[in-house]
Amino acid sequence: MSNAEQGIKNIVIVGGGTAGWMTAAALGNVFRGTDMQIDLIESEEIGTVGVGEATIPEILKYNAMLGINEADFLRATKATFKLGIEFIGWKNGQDRYFHPFGVYGMDMEGISFHHFWLKARADGQDIPLADFCLAWQAGVNGRFAHPAGPPNAPLATLGYAYHFDAVLYARFLRQYAEGHGVKRHEGKVVEVKQGGDTGNIAAVRLQDGRELSGDLFIDCTGFFGLLIEKTLEAGYDDWSHWLPCNSAVAVPSERDPANRALRPYTTSTTRKAGWQWNIPLQHRTGNGYVYSNQHISDDEAADTLLSNLDGKPLADVRQLRFTTGKRKQIWKNNCIAIGLSAGFLEPLESTSIHLIQSAITKLINLFPNSINDSVSRSIFNRLIDQEFSTIRNFLILHYNATERSGMSFWDHVRTMDVPDFLKDKRELFEHSGRVNREDNEIFTEPSWLAVFTGQGVMPRQYHPIANVLGAEENLARLQAIKGAIAQTANAMPKHEDYVGRMIGA
Secondary structure, three states: OOHHHOOOOEEEEEOOHHHHHHHHHHHHHHOOOOOOEEEEEEOOOOOOOOOOOEOOOOHHHHHHHHOOOHHHHHHHHOOEEEOEEEEEOOOOOOOEEEEEOOOOOOOEOOEOOHHHHHHHHHOOOOOOHHHHOHHHHHHOOOEOOOOOOOOOOHHHHOOOEEEOOHHHHHHHHHHHHHHOOOEEEEOOEEEEEEEOOOOEEEEEEEOOOOEEEOOEEEEOOHHHOHHHHHHOOOOEEEOOOOOOOOEEEEEEEOOOOOOOOOOOOEEEEEEOOEEEEEEEOOOOEEEEEEEOOOOOOHHHHHHHHHOOOOOOEOOOOEEEEOOOEEEOOOEEOOEEEOHHHOEEOOHHHOOHHHHHHHHHHHHHHOOOOOOOOHHHHHHHHHHHHHHHHHHHHHHHHHHHOOOOOOOHHHHHHHHOOOOHHHHHHHHHHHHHOOOOOOOOOOOOHHHHHHHHHHOOOOOOOOOHHHHHOOHHHHHHHHHHHHHHHHHHHHHOOEHHHHHHHHHOO
């Protein structure tokens, strides 16, 4: 077997943080009991971004793959449960709507539930869509319970994710990874050595002179992209013409001790040149303002953030700069970028950690048989490109489908051209109320429905099969579903009590 065809015996992960330790933990788990050597290099002197604290339900699959006990995870990461995201002011500045994890109502007659809701609207009934959403009915009342019961029970339809401290999560996964054979090396990489005619990475040299060689390298060096960009020059697709926010200020704040209620959802509130997040953890609240520095100064953004906190700040405001987009090749040669080194999509829909997880899953499924496995590399890049693009399109919808005006930032995003994919998706929904899901999109029909209707994009028609029910029968069914959801939500325990019982508080 030639050098180019040799199998992978040693994986080197450069960079720690959430991306590095999620990758190390997963690879350590799947290669347990083999002779695969996995090394991770990180430096205590190099900080991590570490402000991402909200996730989507896919994170449950990652933790389950590792066999992580949920109560242990909640304790270690100061986590809370998340039922979705409340969007405040995104339509016209005075509105609010909820993007839930889970479904609306229950499907009937073989078609999606919302067509029967649209039929009721056409028949003169004004029932908020949120009345049929268990995640919101529970969330707005500060309640949570795990999904349970038969498939047609409201509680069985509930989806959830977590809010957690990303720094604590990385620390938790480091312990897991090292327990599964991953070897950590403290130090800064000062040189990347390439070998042969292929340009593959052969080794990295640390500041103290140590060298670590490998067959496959994982770049988790954040925005810097030490391996994928500074060494291999993968290139970058800049999407800031669609998503112009390029800055963020972030700060943790105290939880008000007089307010014991623990909100089981994230909030996203529009501001002059972007939006502000609020993420409740057990021990503090995460806050940040994502904005375009072409439309507001950094000082004004920081002042806006600090004047809209629920409690006292616990640290100095942290400043971040980014360019929305992705590497042209996320896997190039024998190097795969995971995390911020692969690209960045702002955290509006809490997808940053998911993109780490997705890349890890694709790597495991397409793990190369040799150093130059071009077939696996090509498929990986195509799939990850699709995922970045479909998430990008969903994010663009939030900005473009708005009535906000009179502010330069919002006037720009409301009137900008959008990708054909999004144009087609919106046109179909406006025409018939249907959502066509394609390319294995991570966001399902209820997600698109929530944002479309929440921001005022309403269909002109509904599915004709909904007419199999007469107006009275349709309304009776809707009222029954609404009642069952309200009853289920009211029976759920308070979120803070549920978390407390799980962690043994």
